[in-house]
Amino acid sequence: MTGDPRTKTATLYRMVMPQHICPxxxxxLDLLRRRGFTVExxxxxxxxxxxxxKAEHDVKTTPQIFIDGRRIGGYDDLRRHFALKVRDPQATSYTPVIAVFAVAALIALAINMLxxxxxxxxxxxGRFIAISMMLLAMLKLQDIERFATMFIGYDLLARRYLPYAHAYPFLELGAGALMLAGVLPIVSIPVALVIGGIGAVSVFRAVYVERRTLKCACVGGSGNVPLGFVSLxxxxxMVVMALAMTLAISGTISMN
Structure with missing residues (x-):
């Protein structure tokens, strides 16, 4: 791109219909204006x-952007024209995991203050762990079939007993809720120990022993997080939380 962008004009063709306005x-339009363009x-x-x-310009999609009479293309093409990053839907991303743990930490801090x-x-x-469990379970429950399909790819118990793959998010959610509320430890502790223990062994075996490259089902079936450290x-x-609660009940440590 040559010249001063502030002196340039652009023409934008976009769909604006009563039932649909192209996002x-x-x-x-916003990107062009922020770059100092006068937009037609x-x-x-x-x-x-x-x-x-579309027929006139031999294109398959809109919007279409023209700068100084030259067709740039659609929105992604415009970002490339400005040397901006274009999102790759297949790229590895830890954003969902970071978001879960950050939100869990904030909620735990808010509860502590209250x-x-x-x-x-x-x-x-303990509250942070319990809330993280619940948030991760929520992501899995958004598309439980997709989660289960990914989960059986590496979980040792789910491979042998398919209903476990569908039950896992509910078990994780329930255990997290009980732990957060501090009730029914006789239920939450065994559940967390079992699903956390089997999960840890399964992930360790798949990633560090068998050296398999898989996507992690920890944030649901739509995530692009590689199986490994996050799922482990x-x-x-979960195992640490369950053990800590067991020690607290026995009087070995204090959770207060």
Whole structure:
């Protein structure tokens, strides 16, 4: 790109219909304006107009951006034109995991403040783990079939007993909720020990023994997180929480 972008103009063709306004058209308009362009915003308000435009310019999608009379392409092409990053839907991303743990930490801190609990301590750590379990279970429950399909690819128990793959998110959610509430440890502790222990062994075997490259089902079936450290951490946290609760009940340690 040559010249000063502030002196340039762009023409944007985008779909604006009563039942649908193209979101990428809006994003393209915003990006062009933020780059200092004067934009001629041309709306395609009917299917006929859109089809005619596609046929005329031999394109398959809209929006389409033209700068100084030269067609740049769609929104992703515009980002490439400005040397901006374009999201790859197949790329590995730890964003969902970071979001889960960050939100879990904030919720745990908020609960600690509301209950006059020290912000840092065993109680806060336990709440963080329990909330993380519940949030991760929520992600799995968004598409339980997709999760189960990925899960049976490496979990040792799910391979032998398929219903376990469908039950796992509910078990994780239930154990996390009981742990957070501090009730029925006779239920939550065994559940966390079993699913966390089997999960940890399964992940360790698949990744570090068999050296398999798989996607982790820990954030649900739609995630692109590689199987390994994250899933192992999830399962180890459950085991640690269950063991800590067991020691607290026996009087060995104090969770207060």
């Amino acid at each position: 990428f058209g809006i994003k393209a 915003d041309r709306w395609l308000t009917t299917r006929a107009e859109q089809d005619a435009f 209950t006059a609990t020290p912000l840092i301590g065993l109680v806060g750590a 951490t999830e399962n180890v946290m």
